[in-house]
Amino acid sequence: PTPGKEVKGAGGQGCQICGDTVGVSASGDVFVACNECAFPVCRPCYEYERKDGVKCCPQCKTRYKRLKGSPRVPGDEEEEDVDDLDNEFNYKQGNGKGPEWQLRGQGEDIDLSSSSRHEPHHRIPRLTSGQQISGEIPDASPDRHSIRSPTSSYVDPSVPVPVRIVDPSKDLNSYGLNSVDWKERVESWRVKQDKNMMQVTNKYPDARGGGGDMEGTGSNGEDMQMVDDARLPLSRIVPIPANQLNLYRIVIILRLIILCFFFQYRVTHPVRDAYGLWLVSVICEIWFALSWLLDQFPKWYPINRETYLDRLALRYDREGEPSQLCPIDIFVSTVDPLKEPPLITANTVLSILAVDYPVDKVSCYVSDDGSAMLTFESLSETAEFARKWVPFCKKHNIEPRAPEFYFQQKIDYLKDKIQPSFVKERRAMKREYEEFKIRINALVAKAQKVPEEGWTMADGTAWPGNNPRDHPGMIQVFLGHSGGLDTDGNELPRLVYVSREKRPGFQHHKKAGAMNALIRVSAVLTNGAYLLNVDCDHYFNSSKALREAMCFMMDPALGRKTCYVQFPQRFDGIDLHDRYANRNIVFFDINMKGLDGIQGPMYVGTGCCFNRQALYGYDPVLTEADLEPNIVVKSCCGGRKKKSKSYMDNKNRMMKRTESSAPIFNMDDIEEGIEGYEDERSMLMSQKRLEKRFGQSPIFTASTFMTQGGIPPSTNPASLLKEAIHVISCGYEDKTEWGKEIGWIYGSVTEDILTGFKMHARGWISIYCMPPRPCFKGSAPINLSDRLNQVLRWALGSVEILFSRHCPIWYNYGGRLKLLERVAYINTIVYPITSLPLIAYCVLPAICLLTNKFIIPEISNYAGMFFILMFASIFATGILELRWSGVGIEDWWRNEQFWVIGGTSAHLFAVFQGLLKVLAGIDTNFTVTSKANDEDGDFAELYVFKWTSLLIPPTTVLVINLVGMVAGISYAINSGYQSWGPLFGKLFFSIWVILHLYPFLKGLMGKQNRTPTIVIVWSILLASIFSLLWVKIDPFISDTQKAVAMGQCGVNC
Structure with missing residues (x-):
């Protein structure tokens, strides 16, 4: 579907099947047949397509769901919520004495279909908040040509009111539609809709990520078009075609059956003169079969996803208004600048600073876990070059925004560039970048020979990180609110250098410890609601990567239960035939898609956007639908028409369940009035429990309650830097839950697998985002020995987890892991x-x-x-x-x-x-x-x-x-x-x-x-x-x- 499909609020948009007006529903919304792409179809065509047609949306091919008031057709999903079964089966559930739904003897049938569309539980509430307004005409539906009599006397609201069919060929005045009385009532209804819309804005401020007016309430009362577009989902699931997926599943089942017969033959027919060989081969084959089963069944329900960046902008980032997008802190990790060249790290940082996102909402933190002066100096040079590079990228909208890879492209760089100054400015910028590379390479050459007395800074003092295993914590803010402007006079995103304290005798936990230090220091300084981490060699290949992630994180339906959005890894510089499978295409394009249809992909260590609250160990906000059996159980066992007592007991137990290792409070507790949290939290939990969980930092602890990001209002800005140094001290994590229940989890060299596993075990879901343009690209070891050493590290991490308490074979049974x-x-x-x-x-x-x-x-x-x-x-x-x-x-x-x-x-x-x-x-x-x-x-x-x-x-x-x-x-x-x-x-x-x-x-x-x-x-x-x-x-x-x-x-x- 074409992103950004507009829906006219007045109901005047034409049906794309018959050409008639689409019309509006009883609640005043535009009638929407397909909630996925909003393809304009009127209700008569919708009903016809469901009953006698292909039952699918003509544009996105998604099967039409039954809307309330519509008759069921074969293939509709079983529904367990409160539904309009009375209307559907023509009876009244009360005393059974309601009027007939057909008036016989009048020569015409009554239309029983309600024109209000069915809204899933996760959609933004209607403007009426589900309450009928006096003066509203709920059954007036132009698309069905039916009205209630405007002069009808009072009837019991529990008794359905007969509806008359409107003949389109007759004058509407005969029905009272153009009378003065009718126009006054419609005008009154519109006024009350506007008032109710303001109430919804105040009642659901978090729908925009923190507050602000809802779209459609501009100075001139914009058309309902904006409101309806803002209600549409920010993303949708694109299912794999059924003809491909069903055949695939059938072959899997057949292969399983054939496997059983195969082993029956192999076990019952030994080789007498080579019994040892036969026995070894059978044992190997049985293990291979088990390995295949473990790999195959998680791919049972693969899905694709599609995002709508225009809807995100309409809802949270409208032009001319303050942006309501949530702040994001981006982490870049590096250790050894001689093995991770500073020029590569600089390109990654430059691509972050030039990202297409409000500059006051982006902060970049570079973790130097090797405390190298070379990294510090190269970052200083990068900050200066960014003042020229960032405005150039945004002015000409270039991709990618890492200069090394942009100037390497063998493409027509004049394509789609209409500004006559582009060629001249590009040539000048390339010259500037070459000079920047010379300065960086000079720093690298200088760093090859370390002075006997150690490195000294420009002011003559010794570099604090001369001993990488024994040095104090270091923080330097290069760019940001007080870091100067770019060449166009605009502010730049904040750029912060961080090197955590290291002392002998303390366990530092390698990358996981460095990432936890970044979580704390970023929470003290900027406290973005979301975190995104990349390796130093993974640059932003798409400037819209953050917006892609926000389409899931800020979606009202998904955001409250999504712990992270994982992007696939894509690589540059790999040989044409990919001799050593460096691209890992099978894993990223097959296995990860399969997991996305279950509970979400695994965290793979880079290119991942996190919900900060999930890293703090909080439980997600789950609905009843989330506690239903997964899709595989449903597809095997079928939908339930009744909720058994055992199921209800199990659901209640899950809703109330609290593990000993679980957080001491949930997300629901946080969202009940953030204002005045200082007094309320002190009543709910003692200071000692907070310190045991998060450490002895009142400022950091207070920041954990800011679910939408931002610094707590009571914080003194002058004390932030001192507190940031404190939270990266080597002894800060002692006797806390860092690395055990919160943050990156310790215990394996593959900390990414453990961290994602812990979140999924708490009930969080993750999302796999694969836009057409890869959002991140990196480098991979194409040398055989380097590649094998990389695989050795991954495999050793898996073995460590296998023999740990977090082994998924036995960890957290009875929990929320599917x-x-x-x-x-x-x-x-x-x-x-x-x-x-x-x-x-x-x-x-x-x-x-x-x-x-x-x-x-x-x-x-x-x-x-x-x-x-x-x-x-x-x-x-x-x-x-x-x-x-x-x-x-x-x-x-x-x-x-x-x-x-x-x-x-x-x-x-x-x-x-x-x-x-x-x-x-x-x-x-x-x-x-x-x-x-x-x-x-x-x-x-x-x-x-x-x-x-x-x-x-x-x-x-x-x-x-x-x-x-x-x-x-x-x-x-x-x-x-x-x-x-x-x-x-x-x-x-x-x-x-x-x-x-x-x-x-x-x-x-x-x-x-x-x-x-x-x-x-x-x-x-x-x-x-x-x-x-x-x-x-x-x-x-x-x-x-x-x-x-x-x-x-x-x-x-």
């Missing part, structure tokens, strides 16, 4: 264990070739059918998955290849390192992945060889399979043609392994097509030892066969 969401989290933490059966299964083909055995007995045609169906179902599932997701076949194949490469290397190491950490307490120190610029040519880093022990296991698997293939072919040549048939199956098995490891083989050879000597020596040595031992031991030959072979067979042979 079943399939739990399954997805279980899959996320157990996948490294798959490396054990995987490496065994990859070695099996070589063993079969070396010993002339096989894992499968001779099979009949009937048994062969199971194998054919098994492979067919695997491919069918993959093809249908690619069909609904839009992922390419090459991306899918690269993902499959790297699953084997990572499983035989990084995941295997992660399992053993995780066990050592849990059982022996041996910790592993990780270095930051290098994000150096590719200055030596396109993809030069791709061919650089870096030694790591992670390369040995997959290289060994490769060599063993190559040796096995040679041995198998040699045996077949010596044995004659009879042995060639069985050989093909074994060779196919071995070639399949080698094809999966082919990108790894290319990475070993590098650009010169030669593998480093050390890798070859180690791998051949291990492979030779393994092969010789196997041939010598030959464990699958029985004692009788050995005796025959040695000529020692006796009478008992």
Whole structure:
């Protein structure tokens, strides 16, 4: 649908099907048939389409929902709320003595359909707040041509009033519609609507994120058009076409059935002369099947989403009025400027400062966890360059707003640019940026050699962060209210440098600790209602990224229960064929879409906008509908027509449930009168409980009650900086719940998974936002060794969670975490264990070739059918998955290849390192992945060889399979043609392994097509030892066969 579809408030818009006027409902609203896109359709056409047509909106193809007063049609959802069943089934529920709904003998039928449209519970209330106003004509509906008699006498309001049908060909004066009496009543009704609209504005100030007049109440009383547009949702779910999704689900079920028959055959048909091989293969296959189930079922209900930025602007950011958009604090984290080049960080910061959002609502916090003077100085240079760059971006509306990547684009930069000065200004700006790069690179060159006495600042004093493990907290505000203006005289967003205090003997919790320090310091200084964190190498590729997130966060239906909006990661600088699956397309475009249809995607560490209240550990505000069983249970079991007693008891228990680890108060408690909270909160909870939860900072504690952001009014601005230094001190978190229940959660190197899991366990939902233009882009390690080390870190984090108290296998049962969401989290933490059966299964083909055995007995045609169906179902599932997701076949194949490469290397190491950490307490120190610029040519880093022990296991698997293939072919040549048939199956098995490891083989050879000597020596040595031992031991030959072979067979042979 076209965003921003306008709806005329007077009801004069034409129906796009028949051309008649759409008309208005009884409450004065424009009749809207489709709540998703507001495509103009009159009620007669709506009723016809539902009864005899395609039952869908002509524009967005969403199935029409039944509006109140409309007759049901097959396929309507079951409704459990109070409905107009009396009108629908033509009876009165009271004493049963109501009048008939058809007046017989008058020659005409009465229209029973109410013209008021059904509004979901989450929509903004009507202007009448659901109460009828005296003088209002609720049944006057031009689209149905029916009216009540204006002179009707008093009737019991509980008894339906007969409605007369209006003949459009007759003069309306005969019905009293154009009489003076009628016009006066309509004018009176409009006046009261305006008054009621003002009441709604005062009653629901939070609908605009903090207050202000509601749209449509301008100086001249604007048309209802603005009001209706402002009521429309800020986003909508775009379902996957049913013909694609249903076929996909059917194939999944068929594959599950085939899998059962397959294992029934495998278990009941062992290989007698190779029992060990058969047993190992069956165990591996069972684990693979379990792994597939954990990965597959969370993708049962994938969805897409669509945002409406124009509706967001109409509701919260109208031109000529103060913006009502909520303030946002943006976090950028960096550690080592030599591995995370300052120029990349500077581009990320510049893209943030130039974002399309009110400047007084944006604050950027850069966390320097390495306390490097290079980061501080480069940020100072960035702030100066931003005074020129930001106005240039906003004047010419360029994308992206990171200068390095903007000037790299090989596109027609004159397209859609109408200002004649653009070319001249662009050339001048590019020259300015080149000079800026020279200054940054000079700082980097200077930082290569550290002085013996340490760094000194411009005033001659020693840099406080010379010792990165022992230094005080540092905060510097570069831009903002008092930081100067840009070249056009406009204010810039606030830019703050933060380096938290570090002292020996304190646990600092790596990135999670740095992010929690940013939460507190930002709450003291600016206290944005929402937080967005990005890595230093992930720049804003779209200047409207914050508005995209606000379409969900500030939506009245979603905002109160959404903990974060996650954007997909997209990358620059990756080779054309994505050799090592750096783009991770399958995960971001398939798995994450599937989770979005359940309880929401996982938090992946960057490109994520948080609700600050969710990070504080508060529970969400849930409706009864949110406590219903999830869509999978509904689709399997069907809708309920009655609410059972057990269901009601369970719902009440869920509504009242409070865990011992849950917050000490909920969001509902906060929203009951923020004014005067100082007195009320002191009555509700003691100061000690607050200090135990949030720490000893009265200013920070007070800020936690400001749900819409902003500094508490009682705060003294002069004391903020001192308090900000206090909340980033190394001992602030002692004996508090930071890292346990609030903020980023400690306990794993993958703190992102733990943090998102804790929020989902409390009942929050998350949203996956995938606009057509990627909102964020970053860099990825394209070198093989760097990529494997990155995967090792992720896998080790999963193993740490597996052996922690937060393991999703047993954590928080009976809570608000949905079943399939739990399954997805279980899959996320157990996948490294798959490396054990995987490496065994990859070695099996070589063993079969070396010993002339096989894992499968001779099979009949009937048994062969199971194998054919098994492979067919695997491919069918993959093809249908690619069909609904839009992922390419090459991306899918690269993902499959790297699953084997990572499983035989990084995941295997992660399992053993995780066990050592849990059982022996041996910790592993990780270095930051290098994000150096590719200055030596396109993809030069791709061919650089870096030694790591992670390369040995997959290289060994490769060599063993190559040796096995040679041995198998040699045996077949010596044995004659009879042995060639069985050989093909074994060779196919071995070639399949080698094809999966082919990108790894290319990475070993590098650009010169030669593998480093050390890798070859180690791998051949291990492979030779393994092969010789196997041939010598030959464990699958029985004692009788050995005796025959040695000529020692006796009478008992």
